[in-house]
Amino acid sequence: MKPANKLFTFIGMKIIRIFFTVTLIITGVTAWADAGFSIRRRTAAAQITFEGTGNLTGYQLFRVYYSFLQDDTVLKNPFISDKEIMDDKTTIVIQNGGKRWDESDRYLHFALIKTDTAGTVTDTFTVYMKKWNYHMVINGVKDGKLQYSMKKSKAYFDYTVVTDDERDSGGRVNRWIFIASSLTGFILLIFMFLKRKKIKLA
């Protein structure tokens, strides 16, 4: 075998060895880190709150349906059986339970209903609830239509990757796993940099 070919084989073996070593390190370290905490709950259950329901003189705002489906025909039905009056204290939290907040999405259907004996529906609207918190500021009613503005903010799940609770040593361990994992990468980079002329990666 020519010296040049020998050298290439040596370089190839070296790189393959580095590749497998790093793969093993990555798998081991990250699996360990994931066991300590999970970064899966990226968004919280969305919620909607109301303000200014006192401006609805002669009307009431109802949540009339709670549905998985977008194309519900329930609003066309004059006989609304499921309803809940909205006031300033009302908070609707969309939460399916379990771990997977991402799947907790709902279409909330609202109806503006006249407080007469017939209970006429004068306005309806739908709010899609997922990942965003809504705060509805109601200004009043004009020609039977609800006048409102909607403020939205992102529904962050209140969690910390690394807990500072001293009683739970897992937080500190996780932080060190992260730091060690990152440091390993940087040390390997420095190692590759220092050895670059001998290995001839370029």
Next chain:
Amino acid sequence: MPLIIALIGFFMIKAVLELPFYFRQWKAALAVALITSLAVVPLITILYHETSIDFWFVYLGMIVTDILVFYFLIHQNWWKAVPAAFIINTIAIVFFYIGNG
């Protein structure tokens, strides 16, 4: 996003996107993709979740680091290192943001 998925994602993005630039040095490119992923992903995950650092600085830092790494460890050519680092890190940070919400 779980750390292992973030790491695998970063490695795949880097490995695939480095190949058009460094096709002849593919072994070195793969090794660099793996090691830079290992170095960067845990660090930016902890920065994202535990600090309020402006991620534009992190993004720029990642690009500068990758430019230097590509230049010194794969192939000494700025014309390859700069666009490769920019494209790869832009896609990687978008992936990171989508994954972490």
